[in-house]
Every structure is written in structure tokens, then in C-alpha cells.
Amino acid sequence: MGNDLAKPVGPGSGRGTGTVVMADVAKLAGVSPMTVSRVLNSPTRVRRETRMRVLDAVRELGYRPNSAARVLATGRSGVLGVVGFDTTLYGPASMLFGIEQAARDAEYGVTITSLAALTQRNVTEAVDRLRGQSVDGVIIIAPHVASVEGLGDLASGLPIVAVGGGDGGVIPVAAVDQHAGAAAATRHLLDLGHATVWHLAGPTDWVEAGARREAWEHTLRAAGRDVPPVVIGDWSPRCGYEFGKRLTGDPSVTAVFTANDQMAVGLIRALHEAGRRIPGDVSIVGFDDVPEAAYLTPPLTTVGQNFGEVGRHALRLLLERIGGAPAEEDRRIIVEPELVVRQSTGRPG
Amino acid sequence: MGNDLAKPVGPGSGRGTGTVVMADVAKLAGVSPMTVSRVLNSPTRVRRETRMRVLDAVRELGYRPNSAARVLATGRSGVLGVVGFDTTLYGPASMLFGIEQAARDAEYGVTITSLAALTQRNVTEAVDRLRGQSVDGVIIIAPHVASVEGLGDLASGLPIVAVGGGDGGVIPVAAVDQHAGAAAATRHLLDLGHATVWHLAGPTDWVEAGARREAWEHTLRAAGRDVPPVVIGDWSPRCGYEFGKRLTGDPSVTAVFTANDQMAVGLIRALHEAGRRIPGDVSIVGFDDVPEAAYLTPPLTTVGQNFGEVGRHALRLLLERIGGAPAEEDRRIIVEPELVVRQSTGRPG
DNA sequence: CGGAACATGGTTAGCGCTAACACTAACTCT
DNA sequence: AGAGTTAGTGTTAGCGCTAACCATGTTCCG
Known part of the structure; x- marks a missing residue:
């Protein structure tokens, strides 16, 4: 014992000294790391006074929880994946924007993957990549026929919803009529x-x-x-x-x-x-x-x-699934479009 | 010993049985987990034959590495953060698209955060949130004056570049002239x-x-x-x-x-x-x-x-920094715009 | 007043992966 | 030929966090 020399230098989050971890907060607050964790995740289960002390320590040290560690421990990441296509087009871009907004309100992060071509293989691969990044769910903005087919297969456990097109079937869809x-x-x-x-x-x-x-x-x-x-x-x-x-x-x-x-x-x-x-x-x-x-x-x-509304609905569907809602067949939300009459139409002749 | 009952059920990536982990691959291939890791990360350091065996096992089991675990162990995530503003506008949307494409070519993932308002506080907070998600670097599409100022402070270790506007200064910029x-x-x-x-x-x-x-x-x-x-x-x-x-x-x-x-x-x-x-x-x-x-x-x-080109340049700058390039003052890449003369201009009178 | 229920906080172990080192076998070099 | 190299693999420990279980007090009730 006492062989401090043997202590390996963890690879850690790099950056040498800068990183504050939960143990630091715990020490400063005079509690165990677990208590810090509780303060951060289910505050009600900690006495008010202790909680304050911990929060002060968090602020003082500028502590930010390491999400990778949390993901590893919980299996939940708080991140959603969005598979998009040509996000330069107005429709997809607006959709993405709407989704991201809604996701942030729900305290979720968003990672995106755009596809060069919307083959089913590409979509499957993209979803797989996202799964590797431990996303909690995936929204597909993939208004292609091919892309939506056979998506049920890879759903295996990972909640997926589609927006925009999607003829429905296995995966839920939010779309405009x-x-x-x-x-x-x-x-x-x-x-x-x-x-x-x-x-x-x-x-x-x-x-x-x-x-x-x-x-x-x-x-x-x-x-x-x-x-x-x-x-x-x-x-x-x-x-x-x-x-x-x-x-x-x-x-x-x-x-x-x-x-x-x-x-x-x-x-x-x-x-x-x-x-x-x-x-x-x-x-x-x-x-x-x-x-x-x-x-x-x-x-x-x-x-x-x-589009914004559709994006929000899609997110809601996804959160339902993540929350463990039963995977009903043919779950879908349809938003009504609106004809806007301006001056490019008139009587013939 | 032999007390199997005591073995805690790890929370893991949830989903009960479905998840294949590196140890499974290792067992099937008859090697140690470390060897599997090596095959996946630095293939040259493993004998050809062993490598093949491992890869076969990977394929057979449909193994996907858990990125959270990797992040935790290495401190590198392979994910970049993009802080955007109104990504519905053509410019920002194109930029985002360009960045994402380039990132994928470089085997990086992209997570986005759009801001409702581009105050410096918001930007700082967004960057901090991304840092919490262990991104390897951040690109800011934040063509606001306020947003770019004082960004040097929070750079502390995390590579950041800006695109679009950005009067330069501490952080590198890729922009159109x-x-x-x-x-x-x-x-x-x-x-x-x-x-x-x-x-x-x-x-x-x-x-x-x-x-x-x-x-x-x-x-x-x-x-x-x-x-x-x-x-x-x-x-x-x-x-x-x-x-x-x-x-x-x-x-x-x-x-x-x-x-x-x-x-x-x-x-x-x-x-x-x-x-x-x-x-x-x-x-x-x-x-x-x-x-x-x-x-x-x-x-x-x-x-x-x-825009696409600017996005690619920005990514290049960022990868430079991530790769450990010295943080030169005033590093910037300027792309020349092009006047396209059509029919909305002519001689007066 | 003894014991159940609660409230609060600590302990232990482990999520899946990889850095660092240890070890073995086969070579190279003076 | 024995010391150094190299290639190839295994072992150990630990990244930062949290689930599950414990260990205390505290309260409340018959």
C-alpha cells in the first residue's frame, strides 16, 4: 500500500487539470458523491440544507456533469437523433428547426445526420450509427418511399418516429395532410x-x-x-x-x-x-x-x-415512445394545411 | 463465492438482452476484449489472422461499439457541436449542411443547438452544454456581434471556430469576404x-x-x-x-x-x-x-x-485545432464571393 | 414504549471501453 | 550467446457516474 507511484494517470476528459468532477463537488460540500448525484437528478430526496450546500459547491467549481459517464451508467443519453435529407430545402430545414426547439424545451439534445441519398440502406446505416451514439430515440425526416419501408425491422428497442411523409405502418408519423x-x-x-x-x-x-x-x-x-x-x-x-x-x-x-x-x-x-x-x-x-x-x-x-408544428408533434410522439407508451399500430398525427389564396390564381380567359 | 444471486443487474444500455458488448465479441473470437478494441481502433497492431477472426465475430453478432463508454475511456467523442441561430434562413441552413457533410467525411458526428436569441450569455451557455456532452470541438454559426465577443474566455481547452461573420480575434473564423x-x-x-x-x-x-x-x-x-x-x-x-x-x-x-x-x-x-x-x-x-x-x-x-465551402473550411480549421495545432492569433480563411449579374440591374433613366 | 414506517445519506459495484504496462515468443545485433 | 528489439496479446485498473442496497437517525402509531 501507499504506492502512489503506481497510480495510473487516467486518460479522463483530457485537458489536464481543468476538469471538475463530481467527487470534487462532493468533497467541497462535505458529502458523498452519491448525494451530489441525487441533488442533480432527484432533488426532492435530499434535505434542503444539504442540497443548497451542494448546489453552492457546484456553482463555485463550475461543475458540469459528464454526460458520457451518465449515459454509461444509466443507458439513457438525453440525446435524440435526427436523420435528415437535403436540409437546405425550406421544408426539411424548418422541420429540423421545429424539432430542435421542441427538443430543447424537453431538455433533450439533438444530433443530426444528413443523407446524401435516401436509400433504405443509408437510412438503416444512419440509424445504426445514431444508436451507437446511444441516442434515446430517432426522428426521421425522410420523405422518401424507400426510406420508410422496412424501418420496423431495425426499430428493435429504439424508438423511432417519422415526420413529413411516411405512409405509416409500423412507425408513428407526424405529417401534414x-x-x-x-x-x-x-x-x-x-x-x-x-x-x-x-x-x-x-x-x-x-x-x-x-x-x-x-x-x-x-x-x-x-x-x-x-x-x-x-x-x-x-x-x-x-x-x-x-x-x-x-x-x-x-x-x-x-x-x-x-x-x-x-x-x-x-x-x-x-x-x-x-x-x-x-x-x-x-x-x-x-x-x-x-x-x-x-x-x-x-x-x-x-x-x-x-412545419414547426409537425416537428413538435413528432417530438411528442417520440417522447411518448421513449416514455414507454405501447407501440400501437398506425399511431399518427395529421396537421391540416391551409390554402392561402393570393393573386396568382383567377378566372380563366 | 458462487453467490450468483448477489450479482447486481447492471443498468446498462437497458433493452434487456439485446445488447452485444465487446466481451461477447471477444469470447466468440477467442481473444481478450483488448484485442477486439485494438482491431477496431488500430488494426495494424493485430495479426492479420486474428483481426479477421475478430471482424467475423463483430459481423456475426452485429456488434456496435458503445460510444459513451469509449468517450469515457478516451476523453474524445468523435462528435462536434454546432451552435446555430435561425437555421431556417438559407445561409445558416446551407452552412449547417456543409458542415455536417464535411464532418461525416471526417468521421465525426454533429450535434446542434439553435439559439432563440444570440446574446453572449446564450452562446456561452450553449457551448457549455455541448461541452457537457463531451464534444471534441464547437463551430459557431453565430453571425452576431455580441455572440462572438468574449468567446475566448470559455475556449479553455475546447477548440472553437466561428463561421460566417466573426471579426476574428481569438477564435479562428471561416467566412465569406x-x-x-x-x-x-x-x-x-x-x-x-x-x-x-x-x-x-x-x-x-x-x-x-x-x-x-x-x-x-x-x-x-x-x-x-x-x-x-x-x-x-x-x-x-x-x-x-x-x-x-x-x-x-x-x-x-x-x-x-x-x-x-x-x-x-x-x-x-x-x-x-x-x-x-x-x-x-x-x-x-x-x-x-x-x-x-x-x-x-x-x-x-x-x-x-x-456556403458549403465555408462550412468545409470551418471544419478544417476546427480539425486543425483538435489535432493540436497551435492557437495562432487571427487564423482565418476567407472565401471570395461572386457577383452574379442578371437582369435586375441596368443603366439608369 | 417497541417496532414499523419514513427520511436522509453512505457504500459498493459496475456500466463498456481503453491506456498503460506486463508478458511471451521470435528475431536482431554486436 | 546473451542482451536488446520487435510483434502480438493478455492483465489490471479506472474514466465519471448512478442503481441497488445499507446504515443511520426520526417520526409516528397503537
């Missing part, structure tokens, strides 16, 4: 007197894109109208523009519903260049209600989605 | 023959906003022109619109440089409503080159910033 939104957009145009409505859709592998397209088609059929050929876009203004270029030759096109606002911007540009008036010659409805929408020329009629 | 961009925009308008250039600035507490405004003013003075009163906006299309409304009474205003594209959108709208032609009556230059910019009516002349 795409059908309602697209139907409202289409019906709005029909109600104005347009014979039919063209549609510039989003990529076929996006769940939202599919839902919007379906609802559009369904609405047209229900009204007994012709269904024009669908054009598939990629969400970018560029492809809206190209679509517009091809359209200008055809005066029978009087109404177009684009699957997002950015494509509408491109479309408006193309029509404008061709000297066609909006809404005089062509009416346009977008989707998303990006902040710019109200200030375009003309102000864009569009379908507003409350 | 705001001066060059704003100067180019202003000069472009002067070169076209405008007597002077008005400026709709961003919020005063944003570093970028300040730099753009300064460069604008400096350019005007250097050319011996009048400097119109600055108007302070908030980046939103709405305030661009309001600015435009007030402007329409004044025919002497022939050129405006707005501090971002969104405000330009609002401005264009207001001018359009008032029947003023762009660029016939008023020329406009924005800043950012958002994807829509090329498809506005008219296509917007603007200053393009390569």
Missing part, C-alpha cells in the same frame, strides 16, 4: 372555372410528392375532368422554368398546380418571359408557403404547411 | 451610371450586415458620391416590401443594394405594385444568390456565397 392540401389547391382552381388543372409533381420517390399527385388526380376525376399528363420535377426552380418553357405553346393550359413553391417560381418566370399573364392567362398554385411567396410577382397562391 | 461582395455590388451599380446607391441593411447586430453596410458606404465615399440614409431591415421579404413602399415616392432613387435576396424579393414586389420598372426605373442587387434568384421577375443580380 398532403391529400387535403393538394385537393384544396386543385379544387380551388376548378372552382374558379378552369376546365382542368395541370400538375408539376415532385420526384416520384418522395412520399409527399406522390400524395399530392394522387390527390390532384383524384380531385380531377371526381369532378369529371380530363387528367393531363403529369410532369415530374425535382423541386428546383429550374425545372419549373423548363416546364413553363414547354407549356407556353399550349393555350389550353390555364391552370397549374406545382408541388412546391420553388418550382412555381421557375414556372412564373418562364410564363412571364413568354408574355403570358398570371393569372390572366395561367393560374398557378404552389405548395409550402415559403416566406417569399407573398411577395412574388404575382403573390403566390399556395398551400401553407406548419 | 463580405466587404468584397458588398463593394462589388455597389460598384457594379455605380459603373452602370447610377448617381448613388441606396442600401437596405440587415439587423445591426449581425456581423455580416455591418460589414456589407460598411463596404457599401466606403465604396460610395471612395467614389465621391452621396451616402443616402441607411435603412435597417430584418432579412425578411416583408421589410423589403415596406422599404419599397416608402421609396416609391422618390424618383431620385435609381439603385438599391439589399443585404440579402429575400428583402430584394419584397422590394421588387413593392416597386412592381407602384408601377416602377426594374431595372428601367430602379436597379436592384441582392446578396446570397438563393436558388430562386435566377428565376425571379426579373432575375436578380446578386452576390453569390459558397
Whole structure:
């Protein structure tokens, strides 16, 4: 005994001397480390006076609990994983923002992983990586068809919810009612007197894109109208523009519903260049209600989605699961979108 | 001895039986846990044959190392923290995206914290929270004046870099050369023959906003022109619109440089409503080159910033520091912006 | 007034991993 | 040939924290 030389220098949190650990706090407060732990985690179980003493020591030393150690001891990390796709797009970015806000309010941290391509393999791998980081749960902003399938398999114990698209099934979903939104957009145009409505859709592998397209088609059929050929876009203004270029030759096109606002911007540009008036010659409805929408020329009629709200709901679903709620089939929260009528739509002719 | 009953059930990563740990792998491969660890961390130090055996076992059991344990043992986490502000804006969102991509390539995870308000206190607190999560370093996307000040204090050991704004000083910065961009925009308008250039600035507490405004003013003075009163906006299309409304009474205003594209959108709208032609009556230059910019009516002349590149540079700086590079004063990487001339600018009159 | 119930705080062990050292076998070098 | 090297692996201890169990007092009741 007394062989102090043999005491190994722990690798610790590096940084040499700077790190204050729980034992330091305990010593200063004159209690055992366990009591410090209790003060920090279930304050009611410690006498008021002791608690104060400990808290003072915490403040004085600037102590911050080491979360890695806590994770290791408890198995809970207080961190959620978010798997996202192109977080540059307005929708995903807003969603992420909403989730992060809500998570912070619930005292959770958020770590993100964006995917280059939304294959099922990538999603699985991302979730696995997050699991390795001991996240308590995962939210997938992965509005791809492929990505959501077969996710049930890897759910094994790790709570997962999806936002945005998600046809549901095994994992819970918070989403905007795409059908309602697209139907409202289409019906709005029909109600104005347009014979039919063209549609510039989003990529076929996006769940939202599919839902919007379906609802559009369904609405047209229900009204007994012709269904024009669908054009598939990629969400970018560029492809809206190209679509517009091809359209200008055809005066029978009087109404177009684009699957997002950015494509509408491109479309408006193309029509404008061709000297066609909006809404005089062509009416346009977008989707998303990006902040710019109200200030375009003309102000864009569009379908507003409350991304923030969806994000919060998703978080709530996830916390339910983490809290041990039974994994009901088909748990889902649907947020209603809102048609915002501005000046890009009007009567034909 | 033999008292199995006394063996406590470790809290562990919960989930009962499911978790495979390193010891399981070791047993299956017939080696010690340490060897497994070596295979995973410095493969060269293990004989080829042994390594294969271990890797097979890893695969067979579907083993994933528990990062919390690793963090605890090494003090390194492989996770970086990003402190952001309004990540809904195009700039910050792109930045975040760029950083995350680059981080993943470098095998780092990313956890984010967005701030409601960018006070110095909030930033400090966010960094502290991240430190508690044992991040290896922090990138601050906090283009506020206040937020960057006094950050040196808390740097204590934790590598920090800033992106976007950041006047430099103690912590390294990767940023776009705001001066060059704003100067180019202003000069472009002067070169076209405008007597002077008005400026709709961003919020005063944003570093970028300040730099753009300064460069604008400096350019005007250097050319011996009048400097119109600055108007302070908030980046939103709405305030661009309001600015435009007030402007329409004044025919002497022939050129405006707005501090971002969104405000330009609002401005264009207001001018359009008032029947003023762009660029016939008023020329406009924005800043950012958002994807829509090329498809506005008219296509917007603007200053393009390569956010992704900035993000990557920031990550490089951070990794330098983490790697133990000496903390040189005033380390910074400046990315040159690019004036993109489209159709919202032309000769006056 | 004895014993149950509570309130408070300490003890022990262990979460899963890795740094540091110890050990063995096979080589290299004067 | 014996001392040094090197490659490859095992052993020990401990990172900082908390679950579970104990050890005290304290209170309350019949």
C-alpha cells in the first residue's frame, strides 16, 4: 500500500487539470458523491440544507456533469437523433428547426445526420450509427418511399418516429395532410372555372410528392375532368422554368398546380418571359408557403404547411415512445394545411 | 463465492438482452476484449489472422461499439457541436449542411443547438452544454456581434471556430469576404451610371450586415458620391416590401443594394405594385444568390456565397485545432464571393 | 414504549471501453 | 550467446457516474 507511484494517470476528459468532477463537488460540500448525484437528478430526496450546500459547491467549481459517464451508467443519453435529407430545402430545414426547439424545451439534445441519398440502406446505416451514439430515440425526416419501408425491422428497442411523409405502418408519423392540401389547391382552381388543372409533381420517390399527385388526380376525376399528363420535377426552380418553357405553346393550359413553391417560381418566370399573364392567362398554385411567396410577382397562391408544428408533434410522439407508451399500430398525427389564396390564381380567359 | 444471486443487474444500455458488448465479441473470437478494441481502433497492431477472426465475430453478432463508454475511456467523442441561430434562413441552413457533410467525411458526428436569441450569455451557455456532452470541438454559426465577443474566455481547452461573420480575434473564423461582395455590388451599380446607391441593411447586430453596410458606404465615399440614409431591415421579404413602399415616392432613387435576396424579393414586389420598372426605373442587387434568384421577375443580380465551402473550411480549421495545432492569433480563411449579374440591374433613366 | 414506517445519506459495484504496462515468443545485433 | 528489439496479446485498473442496497437517525402509531 501507499504506492502512489503506481497510480495510473487516467486518460479522463483530457485537458489536464481543468476538469471538475463530481467527487470534487462532493468533497467541497462535505458529502458523498452519491448525494451530489441525487441533488442533480432527484432533488426532492435530499434535505434542503444539504442540497443548497451542494448546489453552492457546484456553482463555485463550475461543475458540469459528464454526460458520457451518465449515459454509461444509466443507458439513457438525453440525446435524440435526427436523420435528415437535403436540409437546405425550406421544408426539411424548418422541420429540423421545429424539432430542435421542441427538443430543447424537453431538455433533450439533438444530433443530426444528413443523407446524401435516401436509400433504405443509408437510412438503416444512419440509424445504426445514431444508436451507437446511444441516442434515446430517432426522428426521421425522410420523405422518401424507400426510406420508410422496412424501418420496423431495425426499430428493435429504439424508438423511432417519422415526420413529413411516411405512409405509416409500423412507425408513428407526424405529417401534414398532403391529400387535403393538394385537393384544396386543385379544387380551388376548378372552382374558379378552369376546365382542368395541370400538375408539376415532385420526384416520384418522395412520399409527399406522390400524395399530392394522387390527390390532384383524384380531385380531377371526381369532378369529371380530363387528367393531363403529369410532369415530374425535382423541386428546383429550374425545372419549373423548363416546364413553363414547354407549356407556353399550349393555350389550353390555364391552370397549374406545382408541388412546391420553388418550382412555381421557375414556372412564373418562364410564363412571364413568354408574355403570358398570371393569372390572366395561367393560374398557378404552389405548395409550402415559403416566406417569399407573398411577395412574388404575382403573390403566390399556395398551400401553407406548419412545419414547426409537425416537428413538435413528432417530438411528442417520440417522447411518448421513449416514455414507454405501447407501440400501437398506425399511431399518427395529421396537421391540416391551409390554402392561402393570393393573386396568382383567377378566372380563366 | 458462487453467490450468483448477489450479482447486481447492471443498468446498462437497458433493452434487456439485446445488447452485444465487446466481451461477447471477444469470447466468440477467442481473444481478450483488448484485442477486439485494438482491431477496431488500430488494426495494424493485430495479426492479420486474428483481426479477421475478430471482424467475423463483430459481423456475426452485429456488434456496435458503445460510444459513451469509449468517450469515457478516451476523453474524445468523435462528435462536434454546432451552435446555430435561425437555421431556417438559407445561409445558416446551407452552412449547417456543409458542415455536417464535411464532418461525416471526417468521421465525426454533429450535434446542434439553435439559439432563440444570440446574446453572449446564450452562446456561452450553449457551448457549455455541448461541452457537457463531451464534444471534441464547437463551430459557431453565430453571425452576431455580441455572440462572438468574449468567446475566448470559455475556449479553455475546447477548440472553437466561428463561421460566417466573426471579426476574428481569438477564435479562428471561416467566412465569406463580405466587404468584397458588398463593394462589388455597389460598384457594379455605380459603373452602370447610377448617381448613388441606396442600401437596405440587415439587423445591426449581425456581423455580416455591418460589414456589407460598411463596404457599401466606403465604396460610395471612395467614389465621391452621396451616402443616402441607411435603412435597417430584418432579412425578411416583408421589410423589403415596406422599404419599397416608402421609396416609391422618390424618383431620385435609381439603385438599391439589399443585404440579402429575400428583402430584394419584397422590394421588387413593392416597386412592381407602384408601377416602377426594374431595372428601367430602379436597379436592384441582392446578396446570397438563393436558388430562386435566377428565376425571379426579373432575375436578380446578386452576390453569390459558397456556403458549403465555408462550412468545409470551418471544419478544417476546427480539425486543425483538435489535432493540436497551435492557437495562432487571427487564423482565418476567407472565401471570395461572386457577383452574379442578371437582369435586375441596368443603366439608369 | 417497541417496532414499523419514513427520511436522509453512505457504500459498493459496475456500466463498456481503453491506456498503460506486463508478458511471451521470435528475431536482431554486436 | 546473451542482451536488446520487435510483434502480438493478455492483465489490471479506472474514466465519471448512478442503481441497488445499507446504515443511520426520526417520526409516528397503537
